[in-house]
Amino acid sequence: MTIQSPTLPLIAPAQDYTGEYRSDHLVVAEMVERGSRVLDVGCGEGDLLRLLEQRGVDGRGIELSREGVNRCVAKGLAVIQGDADTDLDSYPNDSFDYVILSQTLQATRQPRAVLENMLRIGNRAIVSFPNFGYWKMRMELLVKGQMPRTENLPATWYDTPNIHFCTIKDFVQLCDEINVELERAVALNSRARPLRLNAPWWFWNMFGEQGVFLMSRR
Amino acid sequence: MSKVHSVKNPIPHIDERAREADHPTSLVAHFGADKPLRLDCGVELTPFQIAYQTYGALNADRSNAILLCHALTGDQHVANVHPVTGKNGWWETLVGPGKAVDTNRYFVICSNVVGGCLGSTGPASTNPATGKVWGLEFPVITIPDMVRAQAMLIDRLGIETLFGVVGGSMGGMQVLQWTAAYPDRVFSALPIACATRHSAQNIAFHEVGRQAVMADPDWRGGRYVEEGTDPHRGLGVARMAAHITYLSDAALHRKFGRRMQDRELPTFSFDADFQVESYLRYQGSSFVERFDANSYLYLTRAMDYFDIAADHNGVLAEAFRETITRFCVVSFTSDWLFPTSESRDVVHALNAGGARVSFTEIETDRGHDAFLLDVPEFIDMVRAFLESAGTARGLTAGH
Numbered sequence: 001m002t003i004q005s006p007t008l009p010l011i012a013p014a015q016d017y018t019g020e021y022r023s024d025h026l027v028v029a030e031m032v033e034r035g036s037r038v039l040d041v042g043c044g045e046g047d048l049l050r051l052l053e054q055r056g057v058d059g060r061g062i063e064l065s066r067e068g069v070n071r072c073v074a075k076g077l078a079v080i081q082g083d084a085d086t087d088l089d090s091y092p093n094d095s096f097d098y099v100i101l102s103q104t105l106q107a108t109r110q111p112r113a114v115l116e117n118m119l120r121i122g123n124r125a126i127v128s129f130p131n132f133g134y135w136k137m138r139m140e141l142l143v144k145g146q147m148p149r150t151e152n153l154p155a156t157w158y159d160t161p162n163i164h165f166c167t168i169k170d171f172v173q174l175c176d177e178i179n180v181e182l183e184r185a186v187a188l189n190s191r192a193r194p195l196r197l198n199a200p201w202w203f204w205n206m207f208g209e210q211g212v213f214l215m216s217r218r
Numbered sequence: 219m220s221k222v223h224s225v226k227n228p229i230p231h232i233d234e235r236a237r238e239a240d241h242p243t244s245l246v247a248h249f250g251a252d253k254p255l256r257l258d259c260g261v262e263l264t265p266f267q268i269a270y271q272t273y274g275a276l277n278a279d280r281s282n283a284i285l286l287c288h289a290l291t292g293d294q295h296v297a298n299v300h301p302v303t304g305k306n307g308w309w310e311t312l313v314g315p316g317k318a319v320d321t322n323r324y325f326v327i328c329s330n331v332v333g334g335c336l337g338s339t340g341p342a343s344t345n346p347a348t349g350k351v352w353g354l355e356f357p358v359i360t361i362p363d364m365v366r367a368q369a370m371l372i373d374r375l376g377i378e379t380l381f382g383v384v385g386g387s388m389g390g391m392q393v394l395q396w397t398a399a400y401p402d403r404v405f406s407a408l409p410i411a412c413a414t415r416h417s418a419q420n421i422a423f424h425e426v427g428r429q430a431v432m433a434d435p436d437w438r439g440g441r442y443v444e445e446g447t448d449p450h451r452g453l454g455v456a457r458m459a460a461h462i463t464y465l466s467d468a469a470l471h472r473k474f475g476r477r478m479q480d481r482e483l484p485t486f487s488f489d490a491d492f493q494v495e496s497y498l499r500y501q502g503s504s505f506v507e508r509f510d511a512n513s514y515l516y517l518t519r520a521m522d523y524f525d526i527a528a529d530h531n532g533v534l535a536e537a538f539r540e541t542i543t544r545f546c547v548v549s550f551t552s553d554w555l556f557p558t559s560e561s562r563d564v565v566h567a568l569n570a571g572g573a574r575v576s577f578t579e580i581e582t583d584r585g586h587d588a589f590l591l592d593v594p595e596f597i598d599m600v601r602a603f604l605e606s607a608g609t610a611r612g613l614t615a616g617h
Contacts, residue, residue, distance in 0.1 A: 037572075060574070069578045070599055073546065076606030080547075080565055080577035090566035 021051050023192040024210060028102060028126055031184060031214045032057055036097035039122065041084045041114075042104030046072035053077070060096075062087055085109045088117040096122040103210075105129045106162040116178060119217050124183070128212040131187070133167030133205040152190070152209065168204055168211040175215060184214040229450050231507040234302045235335070236443070239351075239510065240344050242269040242330070242337025243301035244294050247374050255332065255367050258523075261357040265346060268371045269337025270294050270329035273313065274321035276377070282613055283377045284319060284604075285368060286328040287385030287392035289590075290517050291457075291509055293336040296328045297321070302336075302508045311592045318601035323613065324381065331392075332367040333359040333517055335510035342443075342510035353512055354440035361388070361524045365395045369403070379403050381611055382604060386410035386589035387556065388517070391524050394564065397545070398526055398537040406544040406607040408600060410589045411553050413560035414534055414567070415525035420555060423463055424518040427456030431511045440512055453511040454502030461501045466552040466585035470494060534563065535570035544610070545575040546603040548589075548596065555586040576603065 021029075025048045032038060034056045040049050043061030045068050052059045061079035063069050072079035080087075084101065085108050099122035101114065106129055108114045118125040130153060131137075140148035147157040155162070166174075168187065175182055187195045187208025195208055204211070247268045249255065254264035271294040276283060286296055286309065293300075297307040297314050313319040319326060330338035333356070341356040348355075372380065383396045383404050390412025397407045416424075431437055434452025438445045462470075474494040478484070481491065490496040530536035545568055549561035558579045568575040580596045582588045588596065 060569075066578055066581065066595070069576070070595065070602065073576045073578070073599060074602035074606065076609060078544070078574040078576050080569075080575060081579055082577075090569060092570050095569070095572060 022047065024128060024188055024212065025051055025102070027186055027188065027192070027194065027212050028100060028128060029055060031126055031212075032098055032100075037095075038098045038100060039091070039096045040100045040102065041088070041118070042101060042107075043072065043077075043079055044068050044102075046075050046077045046079060048100070048102055049077050049079070050075055084114050088114065088121060091117075091121045093120055094123060098122050098124050098126055100126045102126075102128050103130070106164050106166065108164065111164045111166075112174060112178065115174070115180070119180065119215065124214060124216045125180075126212070126214050127171075128210055129166065129171065130162075131168045131205065131208045131211050132165040133169060134209050135206050136209075138206075168208055169201065171211060171213070172201070175213070179218040180215045181218040182213055182215055186212045188212065229448060229503075229506055231302050232448060235508060235510065236342070238302060238337055239335050239340070239342040240337075242294075244269050244271050244330075244337060246270075246337060247371050249370060253370065255363065255370065257357050257363045258360040259358050263332070263339065263357060266332065266339035266367070267337070267343075268329050268332065268339075268367055270327060270371060271296060271298065272328075273297055273326040274324055276325040276375075277613075280377050281379070281381060281611060282323065282608075283325045283327060283372075283375075283380050284382040284384060285372065285380050285396075286313065286319070286326060287368070287383065287389035287396075288328060288331065289385070289387040289389045290460075290521065291505065291514075292389070293334065294328045294330045295336070296326070300508070303504070308590060311590070312597060312600060318597045319384065319604065320601075323608070324604075327372075327375070329368055329371055331364040331388075331517065333364070333513060333520060335513035338367070340510070341440075341512035341516055351443040353443065356512070356516065358519060359516060360520050361391050361395050362399065362529075364520065365392050365399055368392070368396075369400060372403075379405055381613070382406045382408065382607065384408040384410070384600075385412075387412055387586065388521050390556075391521065394526060394537075395524075397541060397543050398530075401538075401541045401543060404543045405611055406546070406604070408546050408548070408603065409561075409564065410548045411550055411556045411561075411586055412564075413556050414527060414537075414564055416522050417560070421522045423460065423555075424522055426459050427518060428515050430455040430459065431515060434511075437511060440515075442511070448506075449511045450503075450506035453506045453509065453514060454499075456514060457505040457509075458498040458502040461498060463555045464585055464587040466554065466583055468552060468583040469585050472583065473497075534567040538568050538571040538573055541568070541571055541573045543573065544607050545573055546599070547575060547577040548599060549577075549579045550584070550586070550588040550593075550596075551579055551581050552583045553586040553588065 037058045040061045049059040062082045069081045099118040137148040187204035188210040190209045254262035296309045330336045333340045335342040341352045345352045385393045390409040393409040431452040434449035436447035437449035477493045479493045479496040526537045527534040549558040565577045
């Protein structure tokens, strides 16, 4: 029997752990209220879901790779094999308090539709994504004249699953277009630590390697 | 591969089969006039009996019982030698000490469905009112009837809540019916390679099988026992046709290709030149040794009638509204009898009700039958799901 190899890792986000957990997961988890219902879209091997459940959250997951799903089930998590682009349609309105999309937005075919769906299903959405406006990215393009590749995004242009990169500025603009309220925004540095809070947007767009946004319908 | 098998007459084991229908080599629960089985067709079946097997031990809290639901031609002999065929149990890949359904940890129950022919009351049983075999006098039964009878057995065993209900194909239909009919009695559910209703294509295949049985002159309008015949040719053909639907094009190609059976060249006859023909004939002839033709008609009919949504105003999600059961839905990539889309429908309905559901599609070329075979990814999934559910249920490892 052949088992398909799991899909490429979307990115290798800053693997900075605070104890047991990835720091970007801790940033996301900190935005979620205790006792709420959460759907984690693209939940990987369930690390974030497990962190959330330990904090009294009732969590569900969707994951594309079979291997990821199997590992989640082994951890006792409720995860279905599915695709952010196609499977969100089947969820009823307002069925979750939060819908989370962690490091997956840039790999969806219809990021805008996915965002709209998330805010239909959930009262709030939390999205984290790699910022293509990060200064290292800009330098790669400016100096080398090639598609940027960094430690955290090492894939070449022809084998990357990331087909819809954006900058923090682009994302904020889209949120405005589709009437999304940004309740909280955090930019993380290359070690997935939050940048200083009072910095202006251009600073985040330049020095944030990832953006994490908590959103609701306007 | 075995040699060419022709259907022989008289067929072996026919006497053992008849004996098992009334006096099974397994545990039996008898339900008298005070406990009739209320069937969907309006008939009260009484008295009746349910034949079952158990493996492992029930714990003091009565919290570790798993009910296994067998498929169309399965029976209660999950993990022991079959009393008629002498073969191993049908789910020994999954069930036993230390296996995914660990009989050191769980108390495993499997009962022959009502309408079956291995000891639960069905068309092959003797009708106490007439002293003759029921035959077509037996009322038509449904999947909900089977589950109602199982619930009566579970009551009899003194179990309030099942830790798990597990089954594939027709067994998976029973699992779904259990969660819809007795949501507070099922802690975790594993519906495998199944659907909430039988598709038009599947009804069509079943009709081919039934017509094959009824076209056999030895069927005698269903009265073959009284008339001393047995419609084994018709039932054998029904099984051959059905068996193709349990496999896949890729699996048949890999197993047999166009290889010849014990010969180099075609015989220019209708002998079983190809290995795949020989294999199917063998499947047909070995099946009729252990199965009653009328029972096959009844059980295929029960599957055809199955439609959970129809019982809930046409809205599937209504069936699983506010369920507290933990679900793990499994399908197989090459299963074209119960394709993954059917399992996804179940998952979507469960999601709509906010159920705690996991779902995976297992990659395999072995078709619908994959759930009965040694498919490690599937077996690991079952083990992991039950272990995590066991932790949530407070079951300790082993005892």
